[in-house]
Amino acid sequence: xxxxxxxxxxxxxxxxxxxxxxxxxxxxxxxxxxxxxxxxxxxxxxxxxxxxxxxxxxxxxxxxxxxxxxxxxxxxxxxxxxxxxxxxxxxxxxxxxxxxxxxxxxxxxxxxxxxxxxxxxxxxxxxxxxxxxxxxxxxxxxxxxxxxxxxxxxxxxxxxxxxxxxxxxxxxxxxxxxxxxxxxxxxxxxxxxxxxxxxxxxxxxxxxxxxxxxxxxxxxxxxxxxxxxxxxxxxxxxxxxxxxxxxxxxxxxxxxxxxxxxxxx
Amino acid sequence: xxxxxxxxxxxxxxxxxxxxxxxxxxxxxxxxxxxxxxxxxxxxxxxxxxxxxxxxxxxxxxxxxxxxxxxxxxxxxxxxxxxxxxxxxxxxxxxxxxxxxxxxxxxxxxxxxxxxxxxxxxxxxxxxxxxxxxxxxxxxxxxxxxxxxxxxxxxxxxxxxxxxxxxxxxxxxxxxxxxxxxxxxxxxxxxxxxxxxxxxxxxxxxxxxxxxxxxxxxxxxxxxxxxxxxxxxxxxxxxxxxxxxxxxxxxxxxxxxxxxxxxxxxxxx
Numbered sequence: 001x002x003x004x005x006x007x008x009x010x011x012x013x014x015x016x017x018x019x020x021x022x023x024x025x026x027x028x029x030x031x032x033x034x035x036x037x038x039x040x041x042x043x044x045x046x047x048x049x050x051x052x053x054x055x056x057x058x059x060x061x062x063x064x065x066x067x068x069x070x071x072x073x074x075x076x077x078x079x080x081x082x083x084x085x086x087x088x089x090x091x092x093x094x095x096x097x098x099x100x101x102x103x104x105x106x107x108x109x110x111x112x113x114x115x116x117x118x119x120x121x122x123x124x125x126x127x128x129x130x131x132x133x134x135x136x137x138x139x140x141x142x143x144x145x146x147x148x149x150x151x152x153x154x155x156x157x158x159x160x161x162x163x164x165x166x167x168x169x170x171x172x173x174x175x176x177x178x179x180x181x182x183x184x185x186x187x188x189x190x191x192x193x194x195x196x197x198x199x200x201x202x203x204x205x206x207x208x209x210x211x212x213x214x215x216x217x218x219x220x221x222x223x224x225x226x227x228x229x230x231x232x233x234x235x236x237x238x239x240x241x242x243x244x245x246x247x248x249x250x251x252x253x254x255x256x257x258x259x260x261x262x263x264x265x
Numbered sequence: 266x267x268x269x270x271x272x273x274x275x276x277x278x279x280x281x282x283x284x285x286x287x288x289x290x291x292x293x294x295x296x297x298x299x300x301x302x303x304x305x306x307x308x309x310x311x312x313x314x315x316x317x318x319x320x321x322x323x324x325x326x327x328x329x330x331x332x333x334x335x336x337x338x339x340x341x342x343x344x345x346x347x348x349x350x351x352x353x354x355x356x357x358x359x360x361x362x363x364x365x366x367x368x369x370x371x372x373x374x375x376x377x378x379x380x381x382x383x384x385x386x387x388x389x390x391x392x393x394x395x396x397x398x399x400x401x402x403x404x405x406x407x408x409x410x411x412x413x414x415x416x417x418x419x420x421x422x423x424x425x426x427x428x429x430x431x432x433x434x435x436x437x438x439x440x441x442x443x444x445x446x447x448x449x450x451x452x453x454x455x456x457x458x459x460x461x462x463x464x465x466x467x468x469x470x471x472x473x474x475x476x477x478x479x480x481x482x483x484x485x486x487x488x489x490x491x492x493x494x495x496x497x498x499x500x501x502x503x504x505x506x507x508x509x510x511x512x513x514x515x516x517x518x519x520x521x522x523x524x525x526x527x528x529x530x531x532x533x534x
Contacts, residue, residue: 017376017377020376021373021376021377024362024365024369024372024373024376027364027365027369028362028364028365029364031364031365031405032364107377107379173292174292259340260340262338262339262340263279263339263340
């Protein structure tokens with residue numbers, strides 16, 4: 001418990017640093033490409049179009065999801081998935097790939113996964129902006145439910161930070177964990193209602209995946225489907241319980257090993 | 266209290282593994298698994314403010330490990346280190362981000378050292394002037410020559426005004442002009458009463474700067490004292506070592522290895 005509060009305090013105290021470092025991170029990630037930041041938008045767009053063709057037109061035969069056109073259902077869910085996907089991957093790599101550069105510095109190590117996640121967040125905001133603009137040309141223009149979106153963004157970030165605290169620590173000690181994370185993320189894509197619409201038993205099982213809550217929350221806010229937080233109180237509680245548990249495990253693991261990270265290189 | 270660095274009974278132990286399976290065993294077994302290797306053994310010393318200490322010793326005697334430990338980059342296995350003020354380590358491969366430009370690297374490094382935006386703005390011209398890399402400052406660091414990289418790294422580390430400066434063979438890459446500039450800077454630091462640790466294989470440089478010398482041998486302090494006393498002893502040892510036949514050198518190395526595996530009965534706790 002104590003270590004959790006310590007890690008949370010470190011995050012809050014270093015917030016300025018997180019913001020600045022994440023900007024540098026983004027710059028150095030894109031400096032090799034001529035189109036630079038634009039790829040953060042182009043990549044998802046290309047992926048979305050292929051998913052639309054394969055899952056929407058092909059497998060679903062163009063049927064709607066409830067009364068929502070499949071393409072909109074797909075975009076509104078995937079917009080947050082792209083952010084989660086890259087953040088989980090980069091987050092778990094964050095410590096061991098940067099420790100050489102960072103070990104000589106004087107700031108808490110727990111900030112490293114956070115600033116890496118933040119560097120992905122800017123692209124996410126841009127993508128959400130683009131999706132919101134697209135939605136204005138459909139029947140699902142902006143509604144009062146849109147104000148839930150910042151809350152779900154917050155959920156996504158807290159979820160990612162807690163998860164990355166665990167994965168970044170473990171993958172520094174045992175590099176194989178990175179491979180496990182990679183396969184797990186690939187599976188998660190299908191264990192979350194992103195590409196296909198689950199029915200029956202699957203629909204219930206999927207609710208145990210905490211990302212379900214975030215994805216559905218994004219959909220509810222972007223497509224104006226109601227107050228998701230209070231409409232599904234059980235899911236809200238489950239999600240926060242899950243995150244709290246991860247944060248507890250993550251921070252105690254991280255604090256236990258962080259002094260010796262350099263030795264594991 | 267004039268002590269600037271107090272090191273007490275520091276040991277640094279590494280585990281040697283030959284196979285990945287041994288690594289897994291080491292993680293799983295409560296007592297660990299694998300052959301021990303002591304990079305440092307029972308290091309205790311005190312450095313006062315204004316001391317300029319040369320670290321000498323043959324390859325693998327633990328000079329870099331000790332400087333990393335003083336800088337707080339790696340933790341000791343047991344023992345304690347107490348440093349007053351901020352320590353800054355300058356090594357040849359000083360952590361610069363290759364993708365970013367020199368200017369961005371300056372900002373990034375200062376940021377990580379905890380400077381505010383305003384302070385960084387003030388420091389930046391000073392660093393650029395000291396590094397003296399001209400137009401390259403706005404080029405990505407990956408395009409730099411090795412001399413430029415070390416100049417930039419050195420410039421950043423000295424301009425942020427640390428209380429303890431640890432220089433790990435970083436002066437050996439720059440050209441004469443830069444070496445002179447660095448020397449002047451170090452003299453300035455010396456006058457300000459900062460503590461400097463200087464790792465070098467060049468006896469000339471050590472003689473020139475240092476007042477005290479610490480001679481490390483297989484991870485232990487062989488001798489620690491004023492230059493006039495320790496350096497001649499070390500030079501005599503080097504001469505003897507060079508004059509040894511191949512068999513004698515081999516024997517010496519084997520002895521060293523044995524000692525560093527922690528077989529020495531004193532070390533068994």
